[in-house]
Amino acid sequence: MNSEKEYHEILKKEYAGTVTTLERYINPRAVILHHCSQCEQEFYAKPMWLVGKDSQRHVCNMPYGDNNGVRIPYVYSKVSHNKRTRRTLSESVKKQIVELGKQGISIKQIAKQLNIADGSVSYHLKKAGLG
Numbered sequence: 001m002n003s004e005k006e007y008h009e010i011l012k013k014e015y016a017g018t019v020t021t022l023e024r025y026i027n028p029r030a031v032i033l034h035h036c037s038q039c040e041q042e043f044y045a046k047p048m049w050l051v052g053k054d055s056q057r058h059v060c061n062m063p064y065g066d067n068n069g070v071r072i073p074y075v076y077s078k079v080s081h082n083k084r085t086r087r088t089l090s091e092s093v094k095k096q097i098v099e100l101g102k103q104g105i106s107i108k109q110i111a112k113q114l115n116i117a118d119g120s121v122s123y124h125l126k127k128a129g130l131g
């Protein structure tokens, strides 16, 4: 598994084409971002794990990790990302919303900048009397 091409071929065989890479393959031990079309999950993993032992392979909707408890620091997925945007905003984020609102920045731009929902931005601006 010395080249990206070779890795892609093995991945295709092992996962029937559902798991693809979103970043350039570097080497078997270098963590890169993958995507699974079956569970719509994006996750970081070492190529040698994904095509290695059963316990280290990608399992749909499961956080990535192996039986020894070796786990990469975080699993990025669209699901958890959505959860994050719905979280209760911290005081500092609320302050930032108000500050940006005072500068005349649009709700959409604030939402994008702080990675939160448009609705929460407008809610907090209104609360601060800026809406």
Ligand SMILES: [Zn+2]
Residues within 6 Å of the ligand: 036, 037, 038, 039, 040, 041, 058, 059, 060, 061
């Ligand atoms: Zn999957």
